[in-house]
Amino acid sequence: MILRIIFLLIWGIFLGGSHQAFAAPAWEWQLSLNGNAQIGILQFPNSLFIDHEKERYYVVDSGNNRLISFDKTGKVLTAFSANQSLDTPVDMIRDSSGILWVIERGRNTITKIDLKAKTVNPLQLKYQDQLVYPGKIESLGDKIYLYDRSAGNILFLNQEAQIINSISCNECKSGFVDFKVTSAGEIWALGQEEQALYHFNNDGNFVKKIVLNDPTLFPVSFDIDTSGIFYLLNRHEGNIVVFDQEGRLKYRFLGKGHVHGRLSYPTEIRLDPWGRLCVVDEGNGRVEIFGR
Amino acid sequence: MKKFIDIVFLISLFVFFLVVNSQADENPCFKCHVKDDFEKEYVHAPLKKGLCTDCHNPHVARYKSLLQKKEKDFCYSCHQDKAEKFSQGVVHQPVIEGKCLICHTPHASKLKGLIGGETIAESCFNCHKLLPKQYPFEHKPFSDGQCIKCHSPHQSSNLQLLTNQPDIMCVTCHPKNELKVKHKNYAGEVKLCLTCHHPHGSDRKFLIRKILHQPYSNGCQECHDSDKQGAKNCIRCHISIEKKMSSLHNHLSINKGNSCVACHSPHAGDDKYLLLNNRQENICKKCHLITFDNAKERIYKHVDSGICTNCHDVHGSNEPAMLKGDGIDICVKCHKTQGQFSHPVGQKVRDIRNDQKMTCVTCHYPHGTDYKYELKLSGVKDLCVQCHRSY
Numbered sequence: 001m002i003l004r005i006i007f008l009l010i011w012g013i014f015l016g017g018s019h020q021a022f023a024a025p026a027w028e029w030q031l032s033l034n035g036n037a038q039i040g041i042l043q044f045p046n047s048l049f050i051d052h053e054k055e056r057y058y059v060v061d062s063g064n065n066r067l068i069s070f071d072k073t074g075k076v077l078t079a080f081s082a083n084q085s086l087d088t089p090v091d092m093i094r095d096s097s098g099i100l101w102v103i104e105r106g107r108n109t110i111t112k113i114d115l116k117a118k119t120v121n122p123l124q125l126k127y128q129d130q131l132v133y134p135g136k137i138e139s140l141g142d143k144i145y146l147y148d149r150s151a152g153n154i155l156f157l158n159q160e161a162q163i164i165n166s167i168s169c170n171e172c173k174s175g176f177v178d179f180k181v182t183s184a185g186e187i188w189a190l191g192q193e194e195q196a197l198y199h200f201n202n203d204g205n206f207v208k209k210i211v212l213n214d215p216t217l218f219p220v221s222f223d224i225d226t227s228g229i230f231y232l233l234n235r236h237e238g239n240i241v242v243f244d245q246e247g248r249l250k251y252r253f254l255g256k257g258h259v260h261g262r263l264s265y266p267t268e269i270r271l272d273p274w275g276r277l278c279v280v281d282e283g284n285g286r287v288e289i290f291g292r
Numbered sequence: 293m294k295k296f297i298d299i300v301f302l303i304s305l306f307v308f309f310l311v312v313n314s315q316a317d318e319n320p321c322f323k324c325h326v327k328d329d330f331e332k333e334y335v336h337a338p339l340k341k342g343l344c345t346d347c348h349n350p351h352v353a354r355y356k357s358l359l360q361k362k363e364k365d366f367c368y369s370c371h372q373d374k375a376e377k378f379s380q381g382v383v384h385q386p387v388i389e390g391k392c393l394i395c396h397t398p399h400a401s402k403l404k405g406l407i408g409g410e411t412i413a414e415s416c417f418n419c420h421k422l423l424p425k426q427y428p429f430e431h432k433p434f435s436d437g438q439c440i441k442c443h444s445p446h447q448s449s450n451l452q453l454l455t456n457q458p459d460i461m462c463v464t465c466h467p468k469n470e471l472k473v474k475h476k477n478y479a480g481e482v483k484l485c486l487t488c489h490h491p492h493g494s495d496r497k498f499l500i501r502k503i504l505h506q507p508y509s510n511g512c513q514e515c516h517d518s519d520k521q522g523a524k525n526c527i528r529c530h531i532s533i534e535k536k537m538s539s540l541h542n543h544l545s546i547n548k549g550n551s552c553v554a555c556h557s558p559h560a561g562d563d564k565y566l567l568l569n570n571r572q573e574n575i576c577k578k579c580h581l582i583t584f585d586n587a588k589e590r591i592y593k594h595v596d597s598g599i600c601t602n603c604h605d606v607h608g609s610n611e612p613a614m615l616k617g618d619g620i621d622i623c624v625k626c627h628k629t630q631g632q633f634s635h636p637v638g639q640k641v642r643d644i645r646n647d648q649k650m651t652c653v654t655c656h657y658p659h660g661t662d663y664k665y666e667l668k669l670s671g672v673k674d675l676c677v678q679c680h681r682s683y
C-alpha cells in the first residue's frame with residue numbers, strides 16, 4: 001500500500017512539475033487552400049470566412065476580385081465574382097439567411113449579394129455624419145458587425161445594414177485593427193499600437209483589457225480558442241505569437257518564408273470549428289491550415 | 293659602536309623607503325605622456341587613481357591605444373548597470389555600435405560626463421552635420437547648446453531620443469495657462485506643439501515652421517468647421533490621394549479620425565509635404581520601429597536612403613508591403629542591368645514553392661539579411677535548393 005502511494009506521488013510530482021513536456025502538441029501544416037488548374041492561382045488573398053453550417057471555407061481572393069469556396073478538405077468548390085463586378089473585395093460573411101455581405105475596398109462599400117434573387121447591392125454607409133470605411137466584417141445570428149477603418153470603431157448593423165450601435169477604443173491612438181465575435185456574442189478587439197486586446201460584452205459594454213507582453217509584435221489579426229488562449233498574427237515577422245488568458249507570452253511559431261508552413265505578409269488568422277488554425281497568407285497566395 | 297651602526301642602518305632603511313615611495317607616486321606613464329593633458333575639471337575615476345593599466349597594457353595589446361578589450365566591453369566592465377538600459381527602446385546609433393568614445397573622452401574633460409569637445413552641442417554636431425547650427429530665431433535650449441535638455445543621449449522610449457512626449461516636454465517650460473493666452477483661438481487644450489513650431493529654430497518668429505499649409509495661412513475656418521472632419525477633409529483638396537485609400541493596402545486606419553495628420557502637419561512644416569518629425573524615416577518609425585531595428589542588426593543591408601517612399605507607396609498600394617510596384621519594377625529602377633541578366637523573373641516564371649510570380653523580392657529582402665546581397669538564405673546553396681531540389 002505504502003509503495004503504491006509513493007508511486008502515485010512520484011507520478012503526480014512528475015506530471016505536475018513538467019507540464020511543459022505534456023503541453024499541447026506543436027502545430028503542423030496540414031493543407032493549403034489555393035487554386036487549381038480550373039480556377040488558376042490565388043492572388044493576394046486577404047481574408048477567410050468559415051461557414052460552420054455548410055462546412056465550407058470562403059477565401060476572399062482580393063487580387064483576382066473574386067470569392068472562392070472550398071470544402072473542409074481543401075477541395076475547390078466554386079469561384080464567384082458577381083459577374084466580374086467585385087472591386088478589390090477584402091472580407092465577407094454569409095449571414096444566417098444565406099445573404100453574402102462583401103466589403104469592397106475599391107468602391108468603399110459593403111455589398112449585399114442575394115444569390116437566390118441574383119442581386120448585387122453595393123452600399124456606402126455613414127455613421128454620425130461621417131463616411132464609413134469598412135475594413136472587416138463578422139456576423140452572429142441576425143447581427144452584423146463591421147470594423148470602420150477610418151474611425152477605428154466596430155459598428156453593429158441589422159440585416160437592413162442600419163447601424164444600431166458602436167464600440168470604440170478611447171485610449172487607442174489608431175482605434176482597433178481587428179475584432180472577433182464569440183459564439184456567446186462577446187466581442188474582442190485588437191489595438192495594434194497599444195498591443196492590447198479589449199473585451200466587450202454582447203451589448204458592447206467594456207469588460208476588460210488584456211495587455212500583450214511582447215515588444216516585438218506588429219499584430220494585424222487574432223483569434224481566441226475555447227480555453228481563452230490568444231493567437232496573434234505578426235505580419236512583419238510572419239509568425240504567430242500565442243498568449244495566455246492574462247496576456248503572458250506562451251510561445252511563437254512559424255516564420256517568414258515561402259515553403260509550406262512559412263508565411264509571407266499574412267493578413268488574417270482564424271480557428272476553424274474542427275480545431276485547426278487557418279492563416280491567410282497574402283504573399284504566398286494561399287491559406288495555410290495547421291492542426292495538431 | 294654597534295649601537296651607532298644600528299642607527300645608521302635604520303636611517304638608511306627609512307631613506308630607502310622614502311625614495312621608493314616617492315617614485316611610486318610618480319606614474320611612469322607621465323614620463324612620456326604630458327600629465328597636464330589628463331588634468332581637467334572631470335577626470336575618469338581609474339585615471340584619478342593612477343590606474344592606467346586597468347585599461348591599457350603598457351607593452352602589447354590587441355586593440356588600438358594598447359587597450360586590452362574592445363571599447364564597449366571596457367566601458368561596460370565598470371558601467372555594468374547601464375548595459376541593460378542602453379539596449380531598450382530607441383537607442384542612439386553610437387551606443388548600438390558600442391562606440392562610446394564618439395561622445396565621451398576616456399581620460400579627462402572640462403564637461404561633466406567626460407563629454408568630448410568644448411561644449412555638448414559641439415559633440416552632437418560632430419555627427420549631426422546636416423542640422424543647421426543657427427537660425428534667425430532660436431529656441432533657448434538650442435542656442436545655449438543644451439541638446440540634452442530635450443534629448444536623452446543614450447536611449448529613450450521616445451523617438452528622436454526625446455526625454456519625454458513632445459507636448460509634455462513643452463509644458464515643463466511653457467505653462468499651460470500661458471499657452472492658452474498665446475493661442476486664443478485654439479479650441480480646447482493646446483497640444484501638438486511640433487505641428488507648427490520647430491523645436492530648434494526657424495526663419496519665422498515664434499519658431500513657426502518654414503512652410504505654411506495654404507488653408508492655414510488663410511485662416512482656421514477652411515478646415516476647422518463642424519462638417520469638415522476626418523481624412524475626407526484633406527481629400528477635398530488632395531483628390532489624387534482618395535484613389536489610394538481604395539487600394540488593397542493603405543494607411544487610412546492609422547490615427548483614428550484623420551489618418552493624414554498622423555504623418556503630415558495640417559498647419560506648417562519644413563518641406564513641401566509638411567511632414568511631421570522632420571524626416572520621413574522618423575514618421576515611419578512611429579509604427580514600424582521593429583522593422584528598422586531588425587534591419588540595423590543585419591550584416592548585409594540595402595543602402596539606407598532614409599527615404600521609404602523610394603520603394604513604398606505610403607498612401608496605398610495593391611501590393612503587399614505597399615510596394616510601388618511588383619517587386620521587379622521598383623528594383624530595376626536602380627539596378628538597371630539585373631533585370632536583364634539575373635535569374636529569370638516575371639509573370640511566366642513561377643516560384644514552385646507557392647506558384648506565385650518570381651520577382652526580385654522572392655530571393656532578396658532589401659531591408660537587410662545576414663546573407664550577401666540581402667538574400668533571404670545563403671546563396672551558396674540553401675536558397676537555390678529550395679526550388680532546384682535535384683542540385
